[in-house]
Amino acid sequence: MNCCRTSPNPSWVFPTVNLCCFGFFSMMKPSEPFVVPYLAGPDKNISLSMITNEIFPIWTYSYLVLLLPVFILTDYVRYKPVIILQGISLIITWLLLVFGQGVKAMQVLEFFYGMVSATEVAYYAYIYSVVSPEHYQKVSSYCRSITLVAYTAASVLAQLLVSLASLSYFYLNVISLVSVSVAFLLSLFLPMPKKSMFFHAKPGKEVRKPPNKNAASDAPYKVNTAGGGEKPTSEIPTISGNLDGGPSSGPMPRNVALSVFVQWFQDLKECYSSKRLFYWSLWWAFSTAGFNQVLNYVQILWDYKAPSQNSTIYNGAVEAIATFGGALAACTAGCVKVNWDLLGELALALFSAADAGSLLLMHYTTNIWVCYAGFVIFKSSYMLLITIAAFQIAVNLSVERYALVFGINTFIALAIQTGMTVAVVGTQGLGLPVSVQFLIYGSYFSVIAGIFLMRSIYIIYSAKCGKEKCRSTTGQNPSEPENSMSDMNTVTQF
Incomplete structure (x- = not known):
């Protein structure tokens, strides 16, 4: 059987169903909510301090080191081989969890789990190479929803098996090993894409924009001009420009790989020149770094507050409720209409403050x-x-540029998280106990909230002053219609 054959079937249904099945079984790991009790219990007998300071940091380091090479390799080999690599890494991770003993084996395990995290980019990028643009939104929602469903189902199943059937954590890991093995087998049947976003893009292809590019904001998207002012995107080239590997501003090198890297640099420079996109990306990077750090060590905090050997624990139920609550919150975000240009950074400040408060409470x-x-x-x-x-x-980015910005934002987040891990967790740094770590994480989100609160006050004040200045220069009352010269010029242009 040729596992890397190119499928002649142009239909989007088969690859979508196959990819969703892979996503379900790769996330159906009931042992995950109970990893720390398993490692600290009689099966592995590793102390919480060793887990905190010597084992878990390896995941952060390996994820950072592997992310950029895997990101480049993913597009170059056209996704499927990297999805297969993810399946192999999952199997190795759970084989080590089931059969491995000692700190060194667990550190190797964390390296391969870092590989699993780094290769996740292939799962979400694969679908854009095998379906047509009109199906992007629908297929993306299927792929993301199925992973949330699988993780929630795995957490509920784990809690039921532990609480009602008194099943050992060891057998939860055996179930997880079977599930990821099924995911690996499914990855072999994925059709091999004929193209990719960058290295194997079709010459002269159309720029692919998100189908709902105007859904996220009612206000026009603005970027800074050379004169220091702002102008609507209707008067300038959009950020979702040429990304087909062809020339965008001057001749490109003949070498394909070099052409792609030069194009990436030009695209990133143009994307981050937008202040609005820059600050949203900045929040993304810093908050994701803190979120990953909390997610990595929260089970250790729970075991510190209520030792699993002496009390009944409900990690699975809590993970299921938190994931379901997050899914509801994500759905709510798509239904609420807000002027995010004006109030977006205020929302970042308020909810970052809520994150800080919850961490300090913990x-x-x-x-x-x-x-x-x-x-x-x-x-x-x-x-x-x-x-x-x-x-x-994503609102004004093509699919290709969104993938590029997402990759860079994730890499920056990992770099920040690595610095946090070295300084706060690692033995070469402060090596703080887990309870003190969460005081640091709460303070970290408080700083993020403070920065974006000041930014939001500045934006709202500037918008208010801009309206008042406009009214004073036109000599009109707020209730009167504005017929400024700029409006007349706009009409003349049409």
Whole structure:
């Protein structure tokens, strides 16, 4: 059987169903909510301090080192081989969890789990190479929804098996190993794409924009001009320009790989020149770094507050509720109509403050249920904001540029998270206990909230002053219609 054959079938249904099945089984891992109790329990007998300071940081380091090479390789080899690599890495990770012993084996495990995280980009990018643009939104929602459903179902199943059937954590890992093995087998049957976004793009292809590019904001998108002012995008070239590997501003080198890298640099320079996109990306990077850090160490905090050997734990139920709450929050974000140009950064400030408050609550409380509730609030508010941020960044970007900006934002987030891990968690840094770490994380989100609160005050004040100045220069009352010279010029142009 040729696993890398190119499918002649242009239909979007088969690859979508296959990819969704792969996503379901790759996320159907009931052992994940109970990883720390498993490692600290009689099966592995590793202390919490060793898990915190010597094992879990390896995931952050390996993810950072692997992300950019895998991001480039993913497009070059056209996605499917990297999805297969993700399946292999998942199997190795759970084989080590089931059969491995000692700190060194767990560190190798964390390296391969970093590989799993780095190769996730192929799962979300694959679909854009095998379906037509009119199906992008629908297929993307299917792929993302199925992973949330799988993770929630796995968490509920784990909690039921532990609480009602008193099943050992070891067997949860066996179930997870079977599930990821099925995911690997499914990856072999994915059709091999004929093209990719960058290295194997079709010459002269049309620029592919998100189908709902105007859905995220009612106000016109603005970018800074050379004169320091702002102008609507209707008067300038959009950010979703040529990304087909052809020339955009001057001749490109003949070497295909060099052409792609030069094009990436030009695209990133143009994208981040927009202040609005820059600040949303900045929040994305800093908040994702903090979110990943909290997610990586929250089970250790729970075990510190309520040791799993001495009390009944409900990690699976809490993970399921938090994921479901995050999914509801993400759906709510798509239904609420807000002028994000004016109030977007205020929302970033307020919900970042909620994240900070929930983390500080988790630090100071001695009640495990309050700690659980803080995590549900934290994860739900983050997933709400990251959904809004994704729309705001993607609103005027082509699919290719969105993938590029997403990759760079993720890499910056990992670099920040690595610095945090080295300084706060690692033995070469402060090596703080987990309870103190969450005080640092809460303070970190407080700083993010403060920065964006000041930005939002400035934006709202500038908008108010701009309206008052416009009314004073035109000599009109607020209730009177404005017939300024700029409006006349606009009419003349039409």
